[in-house]
Amino acid sequence: MKNVVKKENGVPRQFLGVDFVVLSIGKDTMVAKMLYKPTDNVPFHKHPNEQSGYVISGKYRLKFGGEEYLLSEGDTYSIPADVEHAIEIIEAGEVVDVFSPIRQDYL
Template identity: 40%
Template sequence: MSFIELATLPAKEIFRGYTARGIHTCTMSFMYLWVEAGAGVPEHAHPHEQVSQLLKGTFELTTDGETKLLQAGMVAVIPPHAKHSGKAISACQLLDVFNPERADYKF
């Protein structure tokens, strides 16, 4: 069993305006994100299933051409290989969970 203090993890800007701290297990990655208002992530796809929970703020998420406005407390499930993009309408905090783990997000 592990106990981790989130504030002690290294932080990295993974996209412009997106600062992340990550926890990785054998099968999953948990990425805590702090996003500046107006920051966007371009359309992309990956082989990982992604579950995104908006913890604070307002975030616009487009998945396979369908756009939704997420408010704090909402969760989005993004299937593997689905094209998706997003934009922070206000400053946001998100938790993104990926399965399998995102080796490219280990830092």
Template identity: 30%
Template structure:
């Protein structure tokens, strides 16, 4: 069994105010932590991975196919594989949560 604490992970600021930490990766899925500062934006992107997420602090606004989805604390979401999406923290507090990816992303390009 692999284990890792958030504090032991390698946190990377992938764009200004967006911090990602790769946690553990198995054969079929992986999990990462995100921390998005107020006003920070995750630019539109897509990837082969299905992305399931959970916000436990703050509110994150996603844009998917021209539609906005407001995801607050204690809410989850699912983004299909190859679906272009972006996100922004329009609030005054950081947003924190977890993303699960399938297939696994053991070495995401942002972690380099």
């Protein structure tokens, strides 16, 4: 468990071709910073983790629950566990995601 992580100590990872950094990990939550490139493709998928995010920069089209949401700097979202979702990268940027419970596949 890493309760406090300085930015230079984040753990770089990749999932579905998307680069990201695992930051703090608590008992029930995990914080990750997604580093989206215009060439990234995140198709519809689901996981047993609730996912909430904050858009630091970039532009995205988030799809879930039969809806599409255009997201940009300062926008936030929450996706319930086990709900199919996808994200289209319109403009490169960074997003902070919080997962609960911890995503074991991100460790």
